[in-house]
Amino acid sequence: MNPAAQTLGQLESARSLALGDGRYYPTIIPGVLPIIGPNSNASLEIRRWGADFLAETFASPAWPSDAKESCALTVLPTLKEYLTTVDDINVIKSAVQTAASVYPLVYRHIVADPHDTQNWQHMLAIKSNVLRRMDAAPPGVRICCVKFVQQVILVQTPGMIADPRRPGQNDISLALVPRDHPLIPYANLEAEASGLLDRLLDIIHGDHSDALLVTATLNGLGMLIQRRPSIANKILSSVLNFNALKLANSPLTPKTKVLIRSIERTTKALLANVMKRNPDGPLNIRIDQYLQRMQRMRLDVFDESSRKRPAPAEPTDGLDAAKRQRLGANVPSPAPSVPPLPSGPVSYRELLLLTPDPGAANLDVQQMFPDSNVLLRLIVPILQSIDEVKLGNAINVVRSRYLDLQSRATAQAAAVSTSMAMSDGIDDEEEYEPDFEPEDAEQMVNRLDSAPPDDTVAERIPDSHLAPYKLPEAPPLTAEEIQKYGDMTVQRLVGMLSAADEATPKSKTTKGGFNRLAASNFDRDSWVTILARLATRASVGLEDPEEGIKSEYNGVTKKGSFALSDRVREALHSYIMYDWRRRIDAAIIWLNEEWLNDRIQSEGVGVNGNAAMNGHGNNVPSKGHYFRSVLKLLDSILPFVEGTDKILVRFMSEIAEVNGDVLRRMKKMAEDPERIDLAVMVLQYLHLLKPPARDICVEVLTDMWHTNDRAKPSARKLLSKWRPEILEQEESNMKTESANGALEVKPA
Structure with missing residues (x-):
């Protein structure tokens, strides 16, 4: 028996054992490697078997990582x-697949053992060999190289750390690598992953003649989008600029059609899966537009090639009625047969009836459609589908009938008047004066306008003594009805605001400040301004300052009040909190309008000396709505703010005014270790760009320095610039305490 065949038989037996139970893999691999390894001088068949076995082994989920x-x-x-x-x-294909499975495992081993230089050098040699083959290798090998590059990018980009205490259970990513690792520097790995990602994206934008390579790349990008959110937007933006029907510009052979359909379906599946996993993604609107555009392009490409032969330009056998519709012969249609009007009186039904069909003439629409709303919904599409030529002919027929009836009625009236004159014995036709026809409304008005003014005109007009008609007065509304209808109005306004938020794109024009017109553009900002001014200016001066209870936001709220402004404020607050990151500009518009209203009222109140002093020393009304609204909105937003939400800096910088109560919320937020930097950033920004708030910022930062040990390193950097004497006093106190403690210690 051939030794190579005998060896293959033994290897197949070992492979079958491992496939039956994955626990045998760790014991079978050391026994197989001397046979298939580099020093075995094995035949090509054995090496093929060994490469396939290794690829199958490390891709198997039957044994632990x-x-x-x-x-x-x-x-x-x-x-x-x-x-x-x-x-x-x-x-080579099986070896590259094995390298793709092995690379994350070796990577995690090197992270844990930074001194294993030999194994990492082997891995780097394998990586360099695979990357060199990526551009010039045969198609099958290039697809395997794409899989290897996908694994390298997946490993060398930052991922999520689920539990820092159990590094073995976390995803293998760049987040596991220390910054000072001697073998795998953090910056080098991140730069290499970025370059390899660009190489993958260049494949889909390059030559599409190898559709398998393009589809393999798209499938690899799908895994990267799912598991690495940090690079998902870059990949999606590149895919949305990708022309999946690029081959449609070349001659459409059967092979080209198959390639186009393959790439188009893979792209569609990738983007549909992205939308399914993240229904509220920021790029979902662009993805949906891209899919619709690709659908239209595909119909244009394939429907044009699958249509039947075009109809002849001219009819070949005359203008046959059965072929006019197919050939498109422009032949005037015969005039419809219209039944003549009956003699005698004619009803509206007989005037408008144009069909000789008795079934259609006796059709009762009220019995078919007892609900008039259904009939109204059907009329509009029916009118849109009617041929304009036929509709014009029908209107002309009805018009001619009506004119015929008018002429017939005039002739009958003239005949009646002639017969009456002859019966009275009037023989002289010149002295005969026929009865006047009744005047229509327009003739009567013209005659009255041309007549001289006279107070007795009403006596000459019959029925002019009728009393004027007045509608009955509506019953007065109860307080509950007023509140109900007011809430409905506010909800409708907020609904219009939400519709404008979805339909209107973000305006890039320059705003006009407080003196702008509220509804000049009918966009989202305009509706927000309308609601804000409705809340702040509609009821100015109508509240009773003596009634009310103390609220938690240093304001006054009427108990059982039905004020429209309070309900509008609640509606604006709910609208902003529904998606506060996207609607933070609406919150800024609203709060600035509240501040302006309080300032306007403070000018009137300050004359009598009844104004309160805020943190800046300015006069503001003691019961204003601005700070109460700011604190309420901040207390609602801060539980959801993350350490990376720098939009909070924009919010705090663009509202009109801050005081100690507002900035003490930043101190409360700094109790979370992950949000200390954000709180300090807000205080630093306000100190630099809002001079009136500098003293308050320093006070809050000093309080954080004394009460929050985690925030001391960040607070020290700023206090050393703003108030170094505080740090010096703190250090002197610590030295004094340490000296006193040393004096109290006595030798035994």
Whole structure:
């Protein structure tokens, strides 16, 4: 028996054992490597088997990753030898697939053991060999290289750390690498991953003649979008600029059609899966537009090629009525047969009836459609589908009938008047004066306008003594009805605001400040301004300052009040909190309008000396709405603010005024260690760009320095610039305490 065949039989037996139970892989691999390894001088068939076995082994989920990691280090010399000395395509493909499975395991081992230089050098040699083959290798090998590059990008980009205490359970990513690692520097790995991602994106924008390579790249990008949110937007933006029907510009052969359909369906599946996993993604609108545009382009490409032959330009056998519609012959249609009007009196039904069909003439629409709303919904599409020529002919027929009836009625009236004159014995036709026809409304008005003014005109007009008609007065509304209808009005306004938010794009024009017209553009900002001014200016001066109870936001709220302004404020607050990150500009518009209203009222109140002093020393009304609204909105937003939400800096900088109560919310937020930097950033920004708030910022930062130990490093940097004497006093106090403690210690 052939020794190679006998060896393959034994290897197949070992493989079958491992496939039956994955626990045998760690014991079978050390026994197989001497047979298929670099120093075995094995035949090509055995090397093919060995490469396939390794690819299957490290892709199998039947044994744990910890065992795979220890075995992965032993197969690196074999993989390196396969890629450098063997020219067989099957061996190279399986070796690259094995390298794609092994790379994350070796990477995690090197992170834990930074002194294992030999194994990492083997891995770097394998990586360099695979990357060199990526552009010039045969198509099958290039697809395997795409899989390897996907794994490298996945490993060398930052991922989420689920539990820092259990690093073995976390996803293998750049987040596991220390900044000072000697073998794998953090910056080098991140830059390499970015460059490899650009190479993958260049594949989909390049030549589409190899559709398998393009579809493999798109499938690899889908995994990167799902598991690495940090690079998802970059990948999606590149895919949305990708022309999936690029091959449609070349001659449409059957092979080209198959390639176009393959790329188009893979792209559609990728984007549809992205929208399904993240229904509220910021790019979902662009993705939906891209899919619709690609659908229209595909119909244009494939429907044009699958249409039947065009109709002849001229009819070949005359203007046959059965072929006019198909051939498009422009032949005037015969005039419809219209039944004549009956003699005698004619009703509206007989005037408008144009069909000789008795079934259609006796049709009762009220019995078919007892609900008039259904009939109204049907009339509009029916009128849109009617041929304009036929409709014009029908209108002309009805018009001619009506004129015929008018002429017939005039002739009958003239005949009646002639017969009456003859019966009275009037023979002289010149002295005969026929009865006047009744005047219509327009003739009567013209005659009255031309007549001289006279107070007795009403006596000459019959029925002019009728009393004027007046509608009955509506019953007065109760307080509950007023509140109900007011709430409905506010909800309708907020609904219009939400519709404008979705339909109107963001305006890039320059705003006009407080003196702008509220509804000049009918966009989202205009509606927000209308609601804000409705809340702040509609009821100015109508509240009773003596009634009310103290609220938690230092304001006054009427108990059982039905004030429109309070309900508008609640509606604006709910609208902003529904999506506060996108609607923070609406909050700024509203609060600035509240501040302006309080300032306007403070000018009137300050004359009598009844104004309160705020943190800046300015006069503001003691019961204003601005600070109460700011504090309420801040207390609602801060539980959802993350350490990276720098939009809070914009909010605090663009509202009109801040005081101690507002900035003490930043101190409360700094109790969360992840949000200390954001709170300090807000205070630093306000100190630099809002001079009236500098003293308050320093006071709040000093309070954080004394009460929050976690915030001391960040607060020290700013206090050393703003108030170094505070740090010096703190250090002197600490030295004094330490000296006193040393004096109190006595020798035994």
